[in-house]
Amino acid sequence: MIQLEGLTKRYGDRTAVDGLTFTVEPGRVTGFLGPNGAGKSTTMRMILGLDRPDEGRVRVNGRDYVDAPLPMREVGALLDARAVHGRRTARNHLLWLAHSNAIPGKRVDEVLHLVGLGSVTRKRSGTFSLGMSQRLGIAAALLGDSKVLLFDEPVNGLDPEGIKWIRELMRGLADDGRTVLVSSHLMSEMALTADHLVVIGKGKLIADVEMREFVRHSSGVLVRAEDQGLLTRRLTEAGACVEPGAEGALVVTGLEAKEIGRLATEARVVLSELTPQRLSLEEAYMNLTRDSLEFQAVVA
Amino acid sequence: MRATIADTFRSEWTKFRTIPSNISTMLTAVVLMVGLGTVTAYRAGEGYQAAASRAFDATYISMYGGFLFAEIAVGALGVLVMTSEYVTGMIRTSLTVVPRRGRLLAAKVGLFGGIALVAGEVASFASFLLGQAAIGAAGAPTATLGQPGVLRAVAGMGLIWGLVGLVGVALGCLLRSTMMAVTVLVAVNFLIPIIGPRLLPESAGEVLMTYWPISAGLQVATTVQNADRLTPWAGLGLMAAFTAVLLAMAFALFYSRDA
Ligand SMILES: Nc1ncnc2c1ncn2[C@@H]1O[C@H](COP(=O)(O)OP(=O)(O)OP(=O)(O)O)[C@@H](O)[C@H]1O
Ligand SMILES: [Mg+2]
Numbered sequence: 436m437i438q439l440e441g442l443t444k445r446y447g448d449r450t451a452v453d454g455l456t457f458t459v460e461p462g463r464v465t466g467f468l469g470p471n472g473a474g475k476s477t478t479m480r481m482i483l484g485l486d487r488p489d490e491g492r493v494r495v496n497g498r499d500y501v502d503a504p505l506p507m508r509e510v511g512a513l514l515d516a517r518a519v520h521g522r523r524t525a526r527n528h529l530l531w532l533a534h535s536n537a538i539p540g541k542r543v544d545e546v547l548h549l550v551g552l553g554s555v556t557r558k559r560s561g562t563f564s565l566g567m568s569q570r571l572g573i574a575a576a577l578l579g580d581s582k583v584l585l586f587d588e589p590v591n592g593l594d595p596e597g598i599k600w601i602r603e604l605m606r607g608l609a610d611d612g613r614t615v616l617v618s619s620h621l622m623s624e625m626a627l628t629a630d631h632l633v634v635i636g637k638g639k640l641i642a643d644v645e646m647r648e649f650v651r652h653s654s655g656v657l658v659r660a661e662d663q664g665l666l667t668r669r670l671t672e673a674g675a676c677v678e679p680g681a682e683g684a685l686v687v688t689g690l691e692a693k694e695i696g697r698l699a700t701e702a703r704v705v706l707s708e709l710t711p712q713r714l715s716l717e718e719a720y721m722n723l724t725r726d727s728l729e730f731q732a733v734v735a
Numbered sequence: 736m737r738a739t740i741a742d743t744f745r746s747e748w749t750k751f752r753t754i755p756s757n758i759s760t761m762l763t764a765v766v767l768m769v770g771l772g773t774v775t776a777y778r779a780g781e782g783y784q785a786a787a788s789r790a791f792d793a794t795y796i797s798m799y800g801g802f803l804f805a806e807i808a809v810g811a812l813g814v815l816v817m818t819s820e821y822v823t824g825m826i827r828t829s830l831t832v833v834p835r836r837g838r839l840l841a842a843k844v845g846l847f848g849g850i851a852l853v854a855g856e857v858a859s860f861a862s863f864l865l866g867q868a869a870i871g872a873a874g875a876p877t878a879t880l881g882q883p884g885v886l887r888a889v890a891g892m893g894l895i896w897g898l899v900g901l902v903g904v905a906l907g908c909l910l911r912s913t914m915m916a917v918t919v920l921v922a923v924n925f926l927i928p929i930i931g932p933r934l935l936p937e938s939a940g941e942v943l944m945t946y947w948p949i950s951a952g953l954q955v956a957t958t959v960q961n962a963d964r965l966t967p968w969a970g971l972g973l974m975a976a977f978t979a980v981l982l983a984m985a986f987a988l989f990y991s992r993d994a
Contacts, residue, residue, distance in 0.1 A: 480827070483827075483834070484834050485831070485994040505737055506831070510831070514827055515824055518823055522755070527749070530749050532746070532828070534749050535743055535746035535829075535832045535833050537736065537738055537739075579832075
């Protein structure tokens with residue numbers, strides 16, 4: 436479990452992470468989303484104590500990460516797959532990591548095979564492709580058999596087979612009861628992997644929702660009616676959310692099409708269109724982050 | 736179970752030995768010291784004049800000529816122990832698996848200081864022994880380890896290697912850039928003490944030659960006391976204190992700054 440409380444980080448006069456409070460629960464994959472520069476990597480570095488927060492606090496499994504008696508048992512992290520010394524072999528890279536936490540050498544060979552690098556263990560990591568580096572980074576994250584896993588954009592550079600593999604890997608880790616936090620800017624990727632979503636924009640929390648909930652909110656019903664004012668009132672009274680859509684249509688969320696039709700009949704409003712529609716998750720996500728940026732601009 | 740500094744130390748040793756050029760650079764430093772030391776010693780032996788025999792320090796001469804070059808290699812290697820982590824970005828991985836920063840830096844300092852010391856002792860004794868043979872071959876009087884102060888001077892030269900290595904580690908940690916740290920290192924250990932006194936007025940040059948850290952430290956490797964200079968142990972103490980201050984700054988900065 437990872438708990439963030441009012442976590443804030445400034446670089447000069449730029450606030451990269453702004454009062455973030457959320458909890459990453461064990462037993463599920465939490466997708467960490469946000470546009471470029473939203474503060475995802477910075478947040479991950481603060482979780483690991485690499486960057487010092489200006490305000491707030493973060494606890495990993497109930498304590499400061501620095502106090503972990505066996506750090507690699509607590510957290511395995513992939514921050515930047517290219518952050519290796521290119522002249523060291525893959526195996527030796529994992530070996531120094533293993534030695535730092537008294538992990539036996541045979542575990543190194545185990546994870547190398549697990550990530551599919553069994554045939555290049557004695558090759559210098561500088562000769563690796565981005566995808567192979569990514570696999571080496573994942574091997575390093577798995578080395579300690581940790582309770583918490585952090586992956587910063589792990590699918591970067593992976594081929595389709597690799598993407599499918601890491602998706603299943605993350606699912607498996609969560610099903611083991613581990614805490615898995617994985618960042619991405621691709622909603623489509625998260626839709627297939629994550630159980631829970633944390634979305635940030637400009638360092639601020641935008642959404643902290645179950646994937647299921649997010650999917651529900653991303654579907655709506657397109658409605659065209661003669662007396663839009665009256666219908667809007669009725670639908671709102673019934674608990675729906677009504678927003679103007681394209682070409683004078685209404686987009687209604689929170690009510691089924693059948694329900695909307697019934698309310699319209701009762702109110703004697705003539706409908707010319709009633710179309711259930713499903714926004715792609717990507718669109719829903721874009722709406723969410725775009726709103727936050729507009730909101731930011733108004734405040735500033 | 737809990738990870739200890741012994742694990743960190745072992746990890747740092749694995750890190751060091753698995754980059755092939757680290758070991759070969761250290762061996763090159765030893766070869767430079769012994770090779771150039773022997774050549775310089777032979778030349779000095781040829782130039783020996785009985786009239787100035789009291790000032791002829793066969794022990795120091797057999798080591799100093801090679802040391803000037805070897806110390807650059809040792810110091811630069813110390814720099815790289817730190818800067819290679821920053822250049823590659825590996826420092827964040829290191830601090831993820833060893834989040835206690837003091838422990839990580841202490842392991843690096845201890846490991847590299849130890850390696851430089853051991854290599855330095857080997858180089859100093861080899862350089863001394865071969866150097867004496869060269870001086871003898873050139874027809875000048877030689878020193879033996881049994882003579883007063885000779886063992887201290889030769890072993891002391893190994894200590895200087897250790898300190899030079901630590902200065903490199905400290906500069907690498909403080910500056911994080913290989914180029915900048917090596918430049919400062921060359922200035923501090925080579926250019927300022929050697930060229931400085933020739934550019935400065937005589938009194939200032941004297942102060943430099945007496946109190947500049949590496950110049951003071953090298954007094955430990957002499958067997959003929961120059962009345963204007965510090966005594967061997969005082970000189971070494973000054974250089975050790977300078978190194979300790981640099982290291983303290985490195986620890987403080989390493990602890991507080993973002994990785
Ligand atoms: N060390 C640093 N010094 C100065 N500014 C920084 C530093 N690290 C991050 N920033 C700034 O903080 C903001 C957040 O960056 P961060 O890398 O955390 O975003 P991100 O969400 O990971 O983006 P991406 O999706 O592109 O990886 C950016 O504006 C970035 O320029
Ligand atoms: Mg990032």
